[in-house]
Amino acid sequence: MEGLPISPWTVFLYALLTAVATGLGALPFLFTRGITRRHLGLANAAAAGLMVAASFGLIYEGVNYSLGRTLVGVGLGLLFILLAHRYLEGREVNLGDLKGLDARKALMMVGIMTLHSFAEGVGVGVAFGGGEALGVFISLAIAVHNIPEGLAISLVLVPRGVSVLGAAFWSVFSSLPQPLMAVPAYLFVEAFHPFLPVGLGLAAGAMIWMAAAELLPDALKEAEAEGVATVLTLSVALMVAFQILIGG
Numbered sequence: 001m002e003g004l005p006i007s008p009w010t011v012f013l014y015a016l017l018t019a020v021a022t023g024l025g026a027l028p029f030l031f032t033r034g035i036t037r038r039h040l041g042l043a044n045a046a047a048a049g050l051m052v053a054a055s056f057g058l059i060y061e062g063v064n065y066s067l068g069r070t071l072v073g074v075g076l077g078l079l080f081i082l083l084a085h086r087y088l089e090g091r092e093v094n095l096g097d098l099k100g101l102d103a104r105k106a107l108m109m110v111g112i113m114t115l116h117s118f119a120e121g122v123g124v125g126v127a128f129g130g131g132e133a134l135g136v137f138i139s140l141a142i143a144v145h146n147i148p149e150g151l152a153i154s155l156v157l158v159p160r161g162v163s164v165l166g167a168a169f170w171s172v173f174s175s176l177p178q179p180l181m182a183v184p185a186y187l188f189v190e191a192f193h194p195f196l197p198v199g200l201g202l203a204a205g206a207m208i209w210m211a212a213a214e215l216l217p218d219a220l221k222e223a224e225a226e227g228v229a230t231v232l233t234l235s236v237a238l239m240v241a242f243q244i245l246i247g248g
């Protein structure tokens with residue numbers, strides 16, 4: 001497009017890179033074998049910790065723009081996830097080879113992580129509106145932050161029987177809204193800007209709820225509370241440290 005300081009293609013390619021990075025989160029599963037029920041429990045605890053910590057990152061990011069609109073977003077996220085949960089509860093869901101309860105959990109996980117990527121895609125686009133250096137920096141920060149999110153998705157999918165390649169696919173899929181939203185957000189940055197904190201809050205509200213309602217109860221069913229709490233604490237701490245280190 002004429003007159004734009006940065007080509008929309010550049011924005012698209014950087015945002016696509018962030019999506020591809022999410023697939024890297026599935027790779028540790030290439031080196032693990034013989035997952036027991038207890039491992040499934042602890043994997044759920046780790047996924048919960050990563051999601052809670054990532055949610056706080058989103059809230060702090062939103063508060064930089066507007067506290068009020070971020071909190072409105074959290075409320076909307078809660079409402080959305082409650083409705084989605086009730087809708088799915090009475091329904092037969094299949095996801096690839098998964099059926100029943102496992103498929104429902106997997107679908108909720110992929111669905112919520114996909115939803116939260118919309119907000120991050122807008123974040124990338126808005127950042128490019130502030131100049132190429134800022135846009136590239138935010139893209140790289142989100143790309144790196146997507147890797148543990150791909151890990152969180154894979155921690156839910158692989159122990160339930162999805163292949164590593166399948167988990168990598170769903171991880172990348174969950175981040176596709178990033179390239180799709182980044183370009184319109186960059187082109188119409190003035191119009192998107194006010195909604196960014198709402199989107200960030202919405203994603204955070206849904207992710208915290210998912211961790212509390214789905215991942216932790218599952219974790220406690222399969223593994224002892226001490227182990228679950230230890231893994232949860234460590235994964236929250238590591239994700240917070242990681243996010244601060246990458247500045248995202």
Ligand SMILES: [Zn+2]
Pocket residue numbers: 054116120145146149
């Ligand atoms: Zn994220």
